[in-house]
Amino acid sequence: MLSEQSAATVRATLPAVGGALGEITERFYAGMFEARPELLRDLFNRGNQAAGTQREALAGSVAAFATHLLEHPGTRPDAMLGRIAHKHASLGIAPDQYAIVHEHLFAAIAEVLGEAVTPEVAAAWEEVYWLMANALIAVEKRLHEERGGPGWxxxxxxxxxxxxxxxxxxxxxxxxxxxxxxxxxxxxxxxxxxxxxxxxxxxxxxxxxxxxxxxxxxxxxxxxxxxxxxxxxxxxxxxxxxxxxxxxxSEAYGDLVLDTEPAAPLLLASAGIGVTPMIAMLAHLADHGHDAPVTVVHGDRSPADHALRVDHEAYAAKLPDASVHLFYEQDAPAGTATGHVDLTGVPVAAGTRAYLCGPLPFMRGVREQLIGRGVAPADIHYEVFGPDLWLAERG
Missing domain, CATH: 2.40.30.10 (Translation factors)
Structure with missing residues (x-):
């Protein structure tokens, strides 16, 4: 729980800190990698660093965590923390690396905001950071214990x-x-x-x-x-x-997993390489004799670009109450649709629980359509690959 004094300070400074997070995280990563080049070489995604998306990920997570503490005092954003912890556990992030991040992140904050970072402001944001870091360390420890420890x-x-x-x-x-x-x-x-x-x-x-x-x-x-x-x-x-x-x-991680209890109509929507977790979900449903309705939706550039299409359709065909709706931007064969995914003609049963995976614009569009069709937002789950996770949280 964030102390009352720190909460007041964070609330007053969140606009300034949030507005500068892009510059803060840019300087943070530059400083950390200069001091610890092995982290960029052996841990952080060099492609994401070059594109700047990792900076957006950190900025989004810090801002989201601080905002939650202010808007929901006495609680933690457990779903958000769980998503991060699974990613960190799969990467082998060690507890002592949070101290390294702290050192360079707060040096960057002081550098960017200058005299605005009074001892009171620094103490308040350090409280936010360590609340988040210690919560993640605890969850990651539990995840490792469940899987026999960290390692490769x-x-x-x-x-x-x-x-x-x-x-x-x-x-x-x-x-x-x-x-x-x-x-x-x-x-x-x-x-x-x-x-x-x-x-x-x-x-x-x-x-x-x-x-x-x-x-x-x-x-x-x-x-x-x-x-x-x-x-x-x-x-x-x-x-x-x-x-x-x-x-x-690594061992298997990830908190966005198929839940079939209680039984409910399912909708599995994917685009491009987002099909991969859906294949595992469909295989599980087929292997366990799932008999509730399942709607399979997928969008791709063309049938030739649709990876694992044979498995996609074969697993769906094993289910007693499944329908498949395929959308291709080009070369759409008979029985499929031309263009991007459009749920207008796709039946969506009452009580549907949906799982989405694909590019952010696709997931946002499908989510909006599902809500418009009466699906509860809490029943729409999604997987995001890479640092786009935080852009999705803010979207």
């Missing part, structure tokens, strides 16, 4: 499948031959690779299924975004990794 495990690639021109799937099993923990449909793993310059870069990929009891599968879209550097890990996986190679994976 070597997995051997036993099959590589080309899904589309830009998407490949990897099927893996533990190199040590040991047991594999279950995962919940919708979760992801972190994958750590060593690049040509020696950097150990990490990216997260949704699990698309478990082809066998001791196996996992994930799919990777090659990134063509013009950033420098950009698409480092996806490019490495596409160009270098074949059957027989070994990758380092």
């Amino acid at each position: 495990r070597e997995w051997e690639v036993v099959e590589r499948v080309t899904e589309t021109a830009d998407v490949v799937s990897f099927r893996l099993r533990p190199a040590d031959g040991g047991p594999v923990r279950d995962f919940r449909p919708g979760q992801y793993v972190s994958v750590r690779v060593v690049l040509d310059d020696g950097a150990r870069q990490i990216r997260q990929y949704s699990l698309t299924g478990a082809p066998g009891p001791d196996e996992r599968r994930f799919s990777v879209k090659r990134v063509h975004d013009g950033r420098t550097p950009g698409g480092e890990v996806s490019g490495h996986l596409h160009a270098r990794v074949r059957a027989g190679d070994v990758l380092e994976l």
Whole structure:
């Protein structure tokens, strides 16, 4: 709980701090990476840093946490903290790294705001920071304990499948031959690779299924975004990794998971590579004999770009009460629609629980349509890849 004195100070200074967060976080990252270059090389996404999206992520999380403390005294934004904690746990963030962030973040705040950062202001915002940091440390500790501790495990690639021109799937099993923990449909793993310059870069990929009891599968879209550097890990996986190679994976994490209790109509909407967690959800539903209505919606550039389309349709076909609605911007075959996803002609049953994954504009558009069709906002769940998480929270 934020103390009354700090709450008053944070409330008075939030507009100024919030308005300067972009500059603060830019200087924060520059200072931290100058002092600790190994963090950029081996932990932070260099592509996101080059594009500036990581700065927006930190700014959004700090502002959202402070705002919640002011608007809902005595409570914590547990859903938001849980989402961050799962990401951090999958990356192997250690408790002592929060002290490093604190040091450089508050140096940047003092540098940007100057004399406005009185001892009272600094103390109030430090209270906000450590409330957030300590809450995350506690949740991350619990997550690690549930999964046997933090760390990386070597997995051997036993099959590589080309899904589309830009998407490949990897099927893996533990190199040590040991047991594999279950995962919940919708979760992801972190994958750590060593690049040509020696950097150990990490990216997260949704699990698309478990082809066998001791196996996992994930799919990777090659990134063509013009950033420098950009698409480092996806490019490495596409160009270098074949059957027989070994990758380092984390345990499965992620709090956006399929919930089928109590039974309710489900709507699984995706676009592009956002199809990946939906494949795992559909596989789970098919394997467990789910008999409630399921509506599957997907949008893509063309059928040729629709990764895992065979699995997408095959799992849906195994369900006794499922309908599939596909939208393609071009080359739409008979039985599908041309253009972007439009729910106008898609039946949405009362009490529907929806899961969305894809680019932010897609999810915002589908969410708005679902609310317009009577779906409760609390029943619309979404997965965001990368730092866009905080842009989504603010949207």
